[in-house]
Amino acid sequence: MRLDHVRGEGFLSFRDKFEQKLADLGLVLVIGDNGAGKSALFIESILWAFFGETIREKVNPAEWKADKIINLSALKKGCYIAVKFAVSGKGYEILRARKHHEHGSGVSLREDSGQDISGESIRETNAKIETLIGMNFEAFTHSAIFAQNFKRFTQCTDAERRAILEEFQQGQVFTEARKRATDGHLKAQEKKYELLGQVDVHEGVISELDRQLAGLNSKLTDRQYHFEKETEEHEDKVKRTRQNIKEAMPEIIALNAKMTDAERRVIHAKTIVMSPDQRAAKVDDRANAKAQIQQYTLAINDADVAVRGLKKRHDHFTPGDACVECLRGMTGGEVTAYKKLIKIQIVSQQDFGKERRERLKEIRTLLSGIENTLKHDDAHRESYLTFQREWAEFERKRDKLESEIEILQERLKSLSAHGKQLRQRVDEVEEQIASVILSKNGNIGILKRARKNLTAALRRVDMHDFWLKGFGTYGVKEFMFKQALGFINERLIYFADCITAGEISVQLEINAKGKIEPVVVIYGGADSYIGASGGQEKRVDLCISLALQSLVEAGSQKCNIAVFDEFDGALDQAGLYMFIEFLKKEAEKKGSVVVMTHNTDLKIQFDAVKKIQHQDGVSKIESGI
Ligand SMILES: Nc1ncnc2c1ncn2[C@@H]1O[C@H](COP(=O)(O)OP(=O)(O)OP(=O)(O)O)[C@@H](O)[C@H]1O
Ligand SMILES: [Mg+2]
Secondary structure (H helix, E strand, O other): OEEEEEEEEOEOOEOOOEEEEOOOOEEEEEEOOOOOOHHHHHHHHHHHHHHOOOHHHHHOOOOOOHHHHEOHHHOOOOEEEEEEEEEOOEEEEEEEEEEEOOOEEEEEEEEOOOOEOOOOOHHHHHHHHHHHHOOOHHHHHHHOEEOOOOOOHHHOOHHHHHHHHHHHOOOHHHHHHHHHHHHHHHHHHHHHHHHHHHHHHHHHHHHHHHHHHHHHHHHHHHHHHHHHHHHHHHHHHHHHHHHHHHHHHHHHHHHHHHHHHHHHHHHHHHHHOOOHHHHHHHHHHHHHHHHHHHHHHHHHHHHHHHHHHHHHHHHHOOOOOEOOOOOOEOOHHHHHHHHHHHHHHHHHHHHHHHHHHHHHHHHHHHHHHHHHHHHHHHHHHHHHHHHHHHHHHHHHHHHHHHHHHHHHHHHHHHHHHHHHHHHHHHHHHHHHHHHHHHHHHHHHHHHHHHHHHHHHHHHHHHHHHHHHHHHOOOOHHHHHHHHHHHHHHHHHHHHHHHHHOOOEEEEEEEOOOOOEEEEEEEOOOOOOOOOOOHHHHHHHHHHHHHHHHHHHHHOOOOOOEEEEEOOOOOOOHHHHHHHHHHHHHHHHHHOEEEEEOOOHHHHHHOOEEEEEEEEOOEEEEEOOO
């Protein structure tokens, strides 16, 4: 980081607007009376701008109030500090203000382009600034500033020392990494338990499905056995039934043929047989013929009787016999005449008889014809009935066979339905098995995935375990501390040599309790920091402070300025001389080394002198004297 320039107004004793260049000052001496504003200008203003805190506040946090940095004689105007600086060659400006009439209260961070890159809140902007410069208040004060009254590294607790080193080493990365590893570990553990639960559930489901499968398989075997057994029996029955049907069929065909034949004959007989009317007429004719025969027979008989009576009269009538009408005795002539008449009557009667006989003969012939016809009709009727009976018999037999076949076919149907049912029962179980297998395969798939994920989760747990340990107290951080201490100790040897000419040896070590401890040996003197004199302490602190600065610089957070605020108080002449010689080299390397002291004898050693005036409670910067 390169600090370029600081300006401000209303800050502590600097009531009016002020400006101070910070870059490339060389080795500069800042002088001024007590309370002139030296520390305020070169330390407090910068700290407040970057971090919103001052050494004053840090030393007396309980009594500190935010408004205390506002100049008391310009309270209404408020205060602000703006610092121009660059990180990795890129320029920025921070402007922090409190109740300032122009800038209000708050902090802004801008790029050189004017682009405001502040956060949403002061806290967020503060965090952004710390991230940008890679240092917090502690790191900054322990690296770039050797401040008055401020707790030195030697006076810090182990935790504070570690925090400072961590900050210098960007150790918060490891703290963050550990936090992330902890989070990751937690998440991985949660995932692990979730997956273990899933594996458990699916294993349970699979074993349940296996149990179901075992049951279904034995059911299937059972049903298949019955299916095969019953199918065999059924096939037998079906075969027999089909055979029966097959055998019955020719019989039916024959019966149908017979029926056709009988039907033909019936139809034929029906055409020959008289109709009931015809037959009734014939029977009537017969009765008539018989009645006529009887009538004619009687008439013939009567005629014969008449002929016989007439013949007798004819033969036996003699003259004198009484006339049949007048009962007087008749003469011979009358008798002859009478006999003639009788003869005519006889002939007439005989003719009548003859004619009746002939007619009788005709009627008898007719009757015989009728009788014959009726006889034939009877015969035809008989054969018609016989044919009909035969047809009916054939039909009955055929119907019987057909209904038998129907029964057989019904049986066949029911057998095939039963067969289907048996097949269905087997299919049903097979379907159930298929569905259970499908479900099992699905579960196996999920289980496989869950196991795979579990393996990955376990690996993640292990990995986070590893990183947890790695980023834990005794992991990378410890390694980092050791590395840092190694580096610091090397630098301490160098600085102790520069500043104390080897009189004092300072090393930072991790003691048996794991605490960072300064090990100080003063040749010909105390063997610890506690036993050292004030000046020796001061030199130890300077060495450590310089070593810490080196550590910061080694971490590419080089600062172009170092401020030493009244470091010289406890140093003897020789020590002071050595230290200023060292500072000259530092100023060449860094660009700016600011030294505040009341020892004006030192002026000659410096590139420039700045005097801070404090008059009527107001500080002003006066250039070189
Ligand atoms: N709110 C304030 N308003 C006005 N002046 C203030 C305010 N707060 C502190 N001061 C004064 O500002 C000055 C700050 O002095 P500073 O600490 O910078 O002195 P210094 O030059 O470093 O002195 P020393 O040599 O004693 O360290 C002091 O005089 C102090 O009394
Ligand atoms: Mg001071």
